[in-house]
Amino acid sequence: SIDATLEDGALxxxxxxxPATAPSSAAGEVLFSAHVCHPSLANDxxxxxxxxxxxxxxxxxxxxxxxxxxxxxAPGTIGAIAWLARNAGTRARVAAGLVAANLGDPGAFHYxxxxxxxxxxDRAAAVALRDRGAEHAIEDFVPFGYDExxxxxxxxxxPVGVLTRTPWGRYPEYHTSADDLSFISADRxxxxxxxxxxxxxxxxxxRVYVNLCPVGEPQLGRRGLYGSLGGAADxxxxxxxxxxxxxxxxxxHSLLDIAERSGVAFSRLRQAADALLEASLLREV
Numbered sequence: 001s002i003d004a005t006l007e008d009g010a011l012x013x014x015x016x017x018x019p020a021t022a023p024s025s026a027a028g029e030v031l032f033s034a035h036v037c038h039p040s041l042a043n044d045x046x047x048x049x050x051x052x053x054x055x056x057x058x059x060x061x062x063x064x065x066x067x068x069x070x071x072x073x074a075p076g077t078i079g080a081i082a083w084l085a086r087n088a089g090t091r092a093r094v095a096a097g098l099v100a101a102n103l104g105d106p107g108a109f110h111y112x113x114x115x116x117x118x119x120x121x122d123r124a125a126a127v128a129l130r131d132r133g134a135e136h137a138i139e140d141f142v143p144f145g146y147d148e149x150x151x152x153x154x155x156x157x158x159p160v161g162v163l164t165r166t167p168w169g170r171y172p173e174y175h176t177s178a179d180d181l182s183f184i185s186a187d188r189x190x191x192x193x194x195x196x197x198x199x200x201x202x203x204x205x206x207r208v209y210v211n212l213c214p215v216g217e218p219q220l221g222r223r224g225l226y227g228s229l230g231g232a233a234d235x236x237x238x239x240x241x242x243x244x245x246x247x248x249x250x251x252x253h254s255l256l257d258i259a260e261r262s263g264v265a266f267s268r269l270r271q272a273a274d275a276l277l278e279a280s281l282l283r284e285v
Contacts, residue, residue: 011082013074018060020068028095029068030203031160032056032196033147035076035101041179044168047104049073051192058197066204067095080150096121096203097160099146103192104184105173107166108135115141115152119159123256124202128195131265139167163199165192205270206256208285209249209277217246223279240264241272249273251285 014036020027032055034048052071059069070090072083084091097114098121109129113122117140129136141161143149145168151160165188173179220226225242226235244262245255255273259266276282 011075011078013072013079013083015073015083016056016071018056018065018069021063021065027067028093029070029090030200031070031072031094031097031151031158033072033074033080033097033099033151033160035079035147036073037075037079041175042181042184043102043105043171043179044174045101047102047184047189047192048100050189051103051196052100054189054193055196055200058193059200068093070094074147076147077150080147084150084153084156091156091158094158094160096124097151097158098125098196098199099148099151099160099162100164100196101146101162102164102166102168104189105165105171106185106188107171108137109192109195110137110139110162110164110167112139112145112148112162112164112167113141114148114159114161115143115154115157116159117141119161120203120206120256121159121161121199123260124206125161125163125199127256127259127266128198128202131267132195132198163196201270202256202259202266205266206254207273208251208254209245209273209282210251210285211246211249212281212283213246214250217243218281223281225275225279237264237268238272241268242276245269245272245276246281249282 032052034052035045038045056071059065074080074083111125111129126138141152146162148160148162151158168174173183220242226239241264244258244264248258255266255269258269273282
């Protein structure tokens with residue numbers, strides 16, 4: 001038997017919010033969630049906290065934020081449930097989210113989709129990982145794992161995925177005393193932070209445009225666009241990015257749509273769109 005009593009108590013969790021800085025931003029919030037219930041484990045706990053703290057500091061220093069960014073540090077399962085119960089209004093503003101854990105081990109990156117499967121965060125994470133060119137895996141949602149189970153429960157169905165290195169339970173050190181500081185490294189944590197920032201950059205940079213010269217291709221050479229995005233060595237890639245953005249900018253396709261269809265890196269399409277905007281060839285919807 002277990003000697004226990006049922007009585008009123010307390011649950012403590014931490015929360016940090018960085019508001020959007022863009023004027024009249026209606027993009028919503030991005031949620032990052034890390035569990036704090038077993039801090040003696042380095043990879044399956046502290047790594048997620050460390051990456052989220054570094055991510056918050058990095059985003060706080062940015063002058064332009066299209067989204068608000070909310071960081072929740074809570075005990076696993078019951079903490080996420082408590083946050084959802086107390087924040088009905090806030091959770092309605094969540095446009096994307098990631099559960100952070102297992103980010104310091106030597107394994108390849110894994111992304112687990114949200115319950116929705118095709119939410120913007122699912123597509124943004126996949127494109128960010130693709131663009132890095134490193135080994136990674138994309139997995140479908142299952143109602144088992146970390147706090148995505150709570151955020152993706154049918155009563156809320158938030159677009160929250162999980163971005164880790166080796167997923168929970170798939171390495172021998174998981175939930176053992178061997179999951180200590182010798183199992184993780186600063187280089188791997190730094191790389192994990194880079195990946196999270198890449199996902200953020202896709203979310204921040206994703207826009208829908210209308211081509212203002214849609215009948216035929218506009219003359220780009222006289223507008224100085226062929227040489228505006230880099231050196232001559234990658235001139236064809238720059239030109240292709242410009243043409244993809246012009247061709248697909250019909251008010252219905254976002255830059256993320258174009259990145260998925262074309263295979264062109266999102267960052268290159270973002271540069272192309274900025275150049276076309278400056279040349280008055282695009283208008284943001």
